[in-house]
Amino acid sequence: MANRLDPSRVPARQQFGLACWRGVPGLMRGYHRHNDIELNLVTAGRLIYEIGGKSVIVEAGQLAAFWAALPHR
Secondary structure, eight states: OOOTTOGGGSOGGGOOOOOOOOSOOOOOSSOBOOSSEEEEEOOSSEEEEEETTEEEEEETTOEEEEETTSOBO
16 A cells, blocks of 8 residues: 655655755845745854844754744844
8 A cells, every 4th residue: 555645755845845045145135935934043142133124033952943934034
């Protein structure tokens, strides 16, 4: 019997993934959005995000998680 959770049987538009990036973020001049959950672990310094019209400061050692469909930079 075939495994119902076999990824080769799931249409591409329904597949899920995970991407990772490590580096020093740059200044974003404009807002953007995408239909993902975004996780940001700050290892040094701080991030200042503008999400949904509000400023959020994420300090070193903190993890930020948000739905990236809200305009952010």
